[in-house]
Amino acid sequence: MLLNKYSFTEKKDTRSGFGAGLSELGKSNPNVVALCADLTGSLKMDAFQKSHPERFFQIGIAEANMMGIAAGLTIGGKIPFTGTFANFSTGRVYDQIRQSIAYSHKNVKICASHAGLTLGEDGATHQILEDIGLMKMLPGMVVINPCDYNQTKAATISIAEYHGPVYLRFGRPSVGNFTPADQKFVIGKAVQLNEGKDVTIIATGHLVWKAIEAADALEKKGISVDLINIHTIKPLDEEAILKSVAKTKCVVTAEEHQMNGGLGDSVAQLLARKHPAPQEFVAVNDSFGESGTPDDLMKKYGLESVNIIAAAEKVLKRK
Amino acid sequence: MFLTKQFGLLLNSIFTVISLKMTNSIGNKEIAQQIRRDIVRMVHAVSSGHPGGSLGCVEYFVALYGSVLKHDAKNFTMDGKNEDLFFLSNGHISPVYYSTLAHFGYFPVKELATFRKLNTRLQGHPTTHEGLPGIRIASGSLGQGMSVAIGAALAKKLNKDNSIVYSLHGDGELQEGQIWEAAMYAAGNKVDNLICTIDYNKRQIDGDTDNVLPLGDLRAKFEAFGWTVLDIKNGNDLDEVIKGLNHAKTFIGKGKPIMNLMHTEMGFGVDYMMGTHKWHGSAPNDEQLAKALAQIPETVGDY
Structure with a gap:
């Protein structure tokens, strides 16, 4: 049966899949840069920050500015990955994404953790349940919501190869990691x-x-x-x-x-x-x-x- | 005899520099006058657009594109590697931007006739969407351009590209919070290859900035944020703007972002558009157009 076909040996959080993917990109693609709005640990961006400090931008708690800076970094050939919670990656900065990234067709990867209810105890202020809708309405925006650690890691690596704005959504809790590590995204x-x-x-x-x-x-x-x-x-x-x-x-x-x-x-x-x-x-x-x-x-x-x-x-x- | 010869050579070279400067300046002044004419004609033709701020910033644009900016109009690339970059944050003054880009060779001047019309590359507010050479970001929704300019400046640093990033902002635009996020970031991270300029005309759509939302002491504010703050006392004097921008360049690479407070007059060059906020976003009718054009004769040719 299906549960035999799709077993897993460990539970892992999808945000760690993002962190691992970003880390690999740091080594393989010198144009990849990362920006974070004071949530480096929560987004698992620490490994990238440590290995590539010159390509990591700590923006502080200023998400609108982060989206604008990311758009600007593409001018000069950089591939910026922004990181913050899904709520602050979308609703808070919708107009910045709309004008400076989507309409301007900038090669920015908006990476959003703690999406949905499974953010848990912080409550509704942080549990965005509207982000997919917000992002998919923007012309030209790619919207990705992977299911487990391996798929999130593969997705993170894959979107660097695609030229254009992408919204990558992942989460906080540990979930079964059943996608084969070598599955192509x-x-x-x-x-x-x-x-x-x-x-x-x-x-x-x-x-x-x-x-x-x-x-x-x-x-x-x-x-x-x-x-x-x-x-x-x-x-x-x-x-x-x-x-x-x-x-x-x-x-x-x-x-x-x-x-x-x-x-x-x-x-x-x-x-x-x-x-x-x-x-x-x-x-x-x-x-x-x-x-x-x-x-x-x-x-x-x-x-x-x-x-x-x-x-x-x-x-x-x-x- | 020897000394006299030396003196003569010196005088000669000084004269050459002065005359070159004057020629340059006179050529640019003619272009500036034509741009003013274009602005009024463009907004009149579609009964919409923003003449006030556009007229007030003509000297800034001509100084930048005609003298200060290191750029290659004929080979425009999005990345602009080893070129200076310019970002217009207050996108509503698109008429002056478009006319300047056209007169400095980015696209044919006759294309100005398509401004704000269906299928045009010259959208109401600037966009990269239509592939118009010269434009690197969409703007219009205010407050976003400083962040973008910072990002482009950071990319230049990563690329070991020593050219400069310029941006222009409306003064009313400083009411947007994102500007201050960007101001804090640029100083905190020593983004010192960036020269921002505020079009300090003290007027916005609803009236004087002092009546809508007072901006306070802008010099003190930006200094407190950690910027080098400079004044361009007469932003409608071309030579003074060129001098001001060149002066600003001397602060590049010194650990601080640079802010020019450029004092301008909204509507400059058309008497009835000056001294009021009323022409921020209104187009002249036929009679008003004729009155305006009588004050700004054609120089290098109407589109």
Whole structure:
């Protein structure tokens, strides 16, 4: 079954995958520079800072300035990676990103940690659940939300090769590290985790492992699941999704984000245009988060494998 | 005899320098007058745009592009390696920027006729989106250009490129918080290959800056932030602006970012646009256009 196919030996945080990827880039690409707004440890950027102090810019608590400086650094051929929490990487600096980075098509990589509810105890002020929506609305912005340490590391390395603005979203908690370390990361290319015929489950970020658990449970009940890991929300792998839904005729999307503006939204828009099908959404439903442990929050806000299972059973009845 | 010869040579060389300077200056003054004309005609043609600040900054732009800046108009590259770079932070004064770029060879002067019209490269506010040579960042939403200029200055340092980064800001723009984030960063990190200039005309859309939100003592503020602060007392005197910018260059590499407080008159050169904030963002009608153009005769040719 699926849980045998996708096992892991250790749990690791995706932000550490970012730190490891950035560190490798430091060695392999002299044009890569890093900027941080007083969260170097939280973003796991310390290794880069230590190895390449001349290419590391401590900006202080001034995220708007950080985005502008990053845009300026591209003029002269640098590839800046900015690091701060997802909340301060997006909502706080939306206009700076919009004008100086996206509209100006600058080669800036906006790297955002502590996204979503799993930031935990700090509460709703810091738990942004709108960032995917904000970023995907910007013309030309690539939006990536990898699922585990290995995928985050591979994504970090991969985006340095792509010319243009990228939003890379990752998180704080330790999660199962099941992606093979040698799996190539291709921007915009979905990872098919399981072939099935009854229901499509499309998950992103921390919800991918929960979707694997859900698919495993569903298969035990005799429901065959076509399971897709969408690490790139924009550009969306339309081909993979349409091929799957053509087969299963129904879909569940799962993400640690508002239902409005998230992955589910993008999938629904695609299906409405090209292949209408029943869809259920596992996402936060128009609500802010709150303080609590990551696990308690994911339970309270309905982002667990049981919620994916229930959504799959519901959508199967709507076929 | 020997001394006389030496003296004669010296006099000769002084005269050559002076005459070269004068020729240069006179040529640039003609261009400045034409740019003023272009500005008024451009905003009139589309009944929109920002003539006031544009007219007030003509001398700055001509000083920069005609004399101070090390640049290559014919071979524009985004990276501008080994060239001085300029960033316009107060993007609404795009008419003066576009006209200057055209007259100094970045694109054909006749393209000024497309300003703010559908499918133009000369958008209402400057953008890299349409690939217009000379533009390296979009601006218009205020307060962002100093950060961008700092980033470009840091890239030059990493690239061991000794050229200079210049930026221009409106005084009203200093009300944006990001400016002060950038000001703190530049001083704290010794970004000393950067020459910023404030268009200190003391007016903004809603009125005098003193009435909208007083800027206070700008010299004291930037000095307290750790900048070298210089005054250009008459920002509408071309020779004085050239002198001021060249003076600012002598502070390059001395551990501090440089700020010019450039005193200008909004609307300079058109009598009825001066002494008021009313022409910050309004275009003249046909009658007003004629009145303005009568004050600024054509020099190097209308577009």
